[in-house]
Amino acid sequence: MIKLLNNTKGLTISSDDIQENLNISEALAINFIPKHTFTWHNLLTSRTQHLKEKLGLLTDWNVPIDANELVRMDSILNSKTKKYQKNLIKINDLMHTGEYKIALERVKSMFGKPFNDGRFMFPYQLETAAIMNVKDRLINAFDPGLGKTLTTLIGIASNPKNKLNLIVTMQRNMNDWIRELEYLGFTKDKDYIILTKPWDMKKVNGIKFHLVSYEKWSNERIHFSDKPVHLQETDEEKKWGSRDLPEDCPVCSSEWKKGNYICNNELIHVHNHIKEIRRCDFSVISKKIPSLSQYYDNQYDSAAIDEGHYIKNGDSQRTKAILRIKSKRKYILTGTPAENGVADLYWLLGWVTGFSPVFDDLYSRQKDIIKPYSASGKVGYDNFKAHFSISGKRKVLDSDSMTSQLANEKDLWNLLDSIMVRKRKTDPDVAPHIKIPKPNVVRQHIELSTDERLLYDEQLRLFSEWYQGELKKKADAIHEGTTYKISSIAITAWMDKLRKVASCPWIFENYNPRNSTTAKIQFAETKIKELLKANKKVLIFSAHIPTIQFLKIHFDNIIDGKRAEYIDGQVNMEYRWDLIRRFQDPNDPLSVLILSHRTGAESYTLTQAKAVFLFDLDYNGKKIEQCWSRAVRLGQIDPVFIYFLLSRDTIDINMHAYMLSNNQTVDTAINRAAESLKVLASQFEGETKLSGFDPETFAKEMLKSGTKRQF
Structure with missing residues (x-):
């Protein structure tokens, strides 16, 4: 008898009988049904035959299927399909549904009237707040200065399902969120708290919002150890610090490597006439306190991430800390969703969708493999970039035109239509209200000037000579069968010199201006x-x-x-x-x-x-x-x-x-x-x-x- 087991990835087909397991494997192979056919992603996104029909192929191989199991799995799949299809609804279509209209009336009844100071919410803000009530995943991409913060708070507060909500923002923006919360009538320690320690994250009756800075959420805290007594010149200098590291290691006397907190110098140690190589391992750190994200426990009904464009680098501690947040409803705020190129969108879309079937890996689909983007490693990011970006890098000194580097834009627009509200200052439903x-x-x-030109041309000549020398080293290395890589850091440093000549030439010693x-x-x-x-x-x-x-x-x-x-x-x-x-x-x-x-x-x-x-x-x-x-x-x-x-x-x-x-x-x-x-x-x-x-x-x-x- 077949057992149908479900987990976070999909369905597993098995049996307690060895022969039946062999028959299952052979039936799947003969009918060209790969293993990934029964992943949730494939079952939701593929337009193939019904699950019952797929499993029906196994009956020809004398593998009986429990009818009750099929009913149970169909029920689970139907529930997931409804959720998947709801997430795919384009926002413009969503605004014609009865669910949205009910949400909009609720938002208007709570926040549609003028506030005490005469201010009021604009129609586009109320509409976006209502969309947040219906959409569990949303990117608020209003232009800078159009009221993202207040709109997001109203969207969260007007949804009765949101009992406890997390807001992550930059420390410098914390006052903005506090001001808007109190503007809406929320009180510190009664309705909201600012997270500073792990125990602040526990649920407390009445508390609706937890505010935390990116710095507290993603950065571990370092406690430095005391310096040796002979180096403690003043009371303020008793401990080491990030800007006060040793010149030489106090233990092995080797030169301290800039930026390191631990001495990695290798020492030869003789024990019983046997030489051993040991690392010094002297540390200026007494202890490390994990970031608050390490204590996250899935207790939030919603999470809003401010300045979402700051999570564009999947290798950064900040992005990794945000990816740990797995709330029922997810919102991102950013006036500039992509700053340097379309690839900046990858991690934003990944977090807000949960790397679910909504976020389909279109690059792999071209190879007849249906799967979502991967939340780990570089594969998903590289596939996203390959599908949506024109290959090749633009060089700054070769830039002599405006050329878009976007590919397959309709695929991207189709995804964004279901997950992002974009409002610009010039939009017809915005401009009449804000009147900017x-x-x-x-x-x-x-x-x-003549003096500036002489300095610039001289720096450019030096840059050219240096680069020619680097090219020669690279050519020599190829001739010798080795490799030589021109340092991109050094190239950037040279270009930075050119930038400074055009901005602040007076910092150069050979600049002798007449003006x-x-x-x-x-x-x-x-x-x-x-x-x-x-x-x-x-x-x-x-x-x-x-x-x-x-x-x-x-x-x-x-x-x-x-x-x-x-x-x-x-x-x-x-x-x-x-x-x-x-x-x-x-x-x-x-x-x-x-x-x-x-x-x-x-x-x-x-x-x-x-x-x-x-x-x-x-x-x-x-x-x-x-x-x-x-x-x-x-x-x-x-x-x-x-x-x-x-x-x-x-x-x-x-x-x-x-x-x-x-x-x-x-x-x-x-x-x-x-x-x-x-x-x-x-x-x-x-x-x-x-x-x-x-x-x-x-x-x-x-x-x-x-x-x-x-x-």
Whole structure:
């Protein structure tokens, strides 16, 4: 008699009788039924014959089947099929169902009225909250500044099935979530708590929300050991630290390897005249405390992951910690689901779908193998990338056009239609409510000064000579039958030098300028003075700390009484929030705020800014978009001028083209539309070598006016 057993992977067919087991194996082989036929994934996604008919083939081999077992398995399969089909429903179709309409009425009855301060939820927010009531898996991909946080809280709070809910966010965003929770009437320690220790995670009556930072959730805590007494110069320096490691190992006296917490030096130890090699193993750590994710116990009804684009790297501790969360309902918040390319979506989609049959491995399907993407290893990620990305890498110095790197976009759109709500500031159901004026984008080409040009060309020549030498080493290695790999880290370092020449040339010893400022600063100064005289505030973004610090000094009091400050990663959170508060106060003299790209990509509201200057660029175009979105967001009432400052015939132009190319891929994947060359051409300002004007030719020419790869 056949036994039908079910587990998390699928059905197992077996028998207690040895002969029947042999008959089962032979029947499956003769009828070309592979083992994966009875996985849940195959049973749900394949359009083959009914389970009963498949198993009926075994009766011809004298293997009896219990009818009650078939009924039981059919019931389980039907339940899973309903859930699978529900997850496949496109969101637009879902909004026509009775279940959605009931959920929308419930959301409106709870949160549809104006709040005490007169604010109210926009229709697109109420609709998304209702979708969250019906969809157990959802990516909230509103543009930055459209209210993802409040919408998500309302979606969770309005669902009666959500008794205890986990929210994971960056530490710097914790205040935003607390503010919105309390805005909705939730009280700390009564309705929500902030997780800091493992025992905080237990269920407590009345507590509805658990907030935790990515840092606490994914990072283990390290306690450092005491230094030897003779090295303890002050009370504050009694223990080792991540920035205070030994120069030499206190035990074996070997040189301490930078960044290590344990000495791996091998020592020769003689015991009974026998030499043994032993590792030193001296450690500066006294103990490690696991991250909070290690104590996760499936107790949450829902989980919301803020800044979901931070889990794009499957090898990072952050992503691994998020993958441990297996709640009944899963939500991701991100204004930029994919930053560098479509492959960034893999782990987001994997976590939110649970790597279920909904997330089908289309690359393997081409080979007639039906299976979901794998949550472990690189196979799933590589297959996803192979199916949705055009093969080949774009080189920064070869970037002279905007080219999408997306493949099989319709397959991707079909998946996203069922799992992602995308709202943009310009959408017809959003724009009339938020009334954010369209920004004026200016891509300004700036000619380097003579001194800057000499420095840049010299650095480019040195880069070329170095690279030629590396190519020779590689050719020699091939000739000798060995291998030699050119260091990508070294190449990046050389390119970083070129970036800094175009941004902060004064840090180079051989830079001898005739002017005290650079061509970029001179252009920015003219514009910023005009803005400050009109009592308008300004944001400046840069990738380089020397640039940020210099610009603060340069623009501070450039118009009497108008102050400048900067924020980078080293500025503590308390002072950072004080600067933001001051900048947002129209009567405060703080009028120029300079931020690093990384800091600028954080979720701050800086709507007092009426102009944004992107002093230099990042390879990640969506990070740059997040920077200027600090000003172009809900609450902005004026058109904001956005200036891209691009030094002509430098790596600035190459990075700009590379960034635009990545944006083309991401915008096509997520928004199904990308910026045209005609629109781009209208944004360029600066001299061009063309006598006539054709928008596409003009845009292409401007994109090409960067550093040519002559080596």
